[in-house]
Structures are given as structure tokens and as C-alpha cells.
Amino acid sequence: xxxxxxxxxxxxxxxxxxxxxxxxxxxxxxxxxxxxxxxxxxxxxxxxxxxxxxxxxxxxxxxxxxxxxxxxxxxxxxxxxxxxxxxxxxxxxxxxxxxxxxxxxxxxxxxxxxxxxxxxxxxxxxxxxxxxxxxxxxxxxxx
Numbered sequence: 001x002x003x004x005x006x007x008x009x010x011x012x013x014x015x016x017x018x019x020x021x022x023x024x025x026x027x028x029x030x031x032x033x034x035x036x037x038x039x040x041x042x043x044x045x046x047x048x049x050x051x052x053x054x055x056x057x058x059x060x061x062x063x064x065x066x067x068x069x070x071x072x073x074x075x076x077x078x079x080x081x082x083x084x085x086x087x088x089x090x091x092x093x094x095x096x097x098x099x100x101x102x103x104x105x106x107x108x109x110x111x112x113x114x115x116x117x118x119x120x121x122x123x124x125x126x127x128x129x130x131x132x133x134x135x136x137x138x139x140x141x142x143x
Contacts, residue, residue, distance in 0.1 A: 032051070
């Protein structure tokens, strides 16, 4: 969140904060692991070389069969977990309703124009997590 806040501060210094529409992801990226780390995680180079984009629903499905339990990482301000596919270990990072809530809160606290997300079809109401993603939007309507 530090990087996001720093970027918003720059817009504020330019007097443009009220024109900002905060774009947020409803998808995740899986990075191939270069080597395993203790606890079932892994080391990645995070260069997007060989990285895969996954919809929110795909991330939830993959997390349910993950090699490691999902967790939150403050460094990335996102959820993450490791999984194996076709013999390759991957580390997935994605946002969910919990990690997005404070970001949605910035719309009001910073006086932003609004928020947008890419893309709405990534989170269906077929899972509890997908329902939570849509419910998190309800808070924005009240801003």
C-alpha cells in the first residue's frame, strides 16, 4: 500500500487527486518458482517472465488445491500461495475482498473520483469469495 499512497501523494501535489479513478485488479499473477523455500513457499524472480495471469475465480480454485495455505503479505499487500502445475511450482499473488477493502476506502479518505476494476467477469457469485468481492463494492456506493 506504501507505493499506492506514494503515487496518490504525487497526484495530490499536482492538484489532480480529485480526478483520479483508482484502478484495482480482480485477477492475480502466478510466478514460476526458481527454488523452494522453507514452509512450502518458493523464491521467484518476479519479472513476469513465464508468469501467468489468472482470473479471481481461477486464483480461488487454485488456492483451494494449493501446496501451501493462502496467506497475506504486507510487502505486496495481497494474498499469496504456492501451487504445482505440470510439475512446476508457482507462487500466486492476488487481491481478495479483504485486501481490496482498505484500497476502496482510499476513494473516500483521499477524495478520489472513484474506483474501477479489471475485470468484473473475473469474480462470479459461484463461490463465497466471489460473493464477498461484489459485497465489498457496496461500501463504495455509500461514498
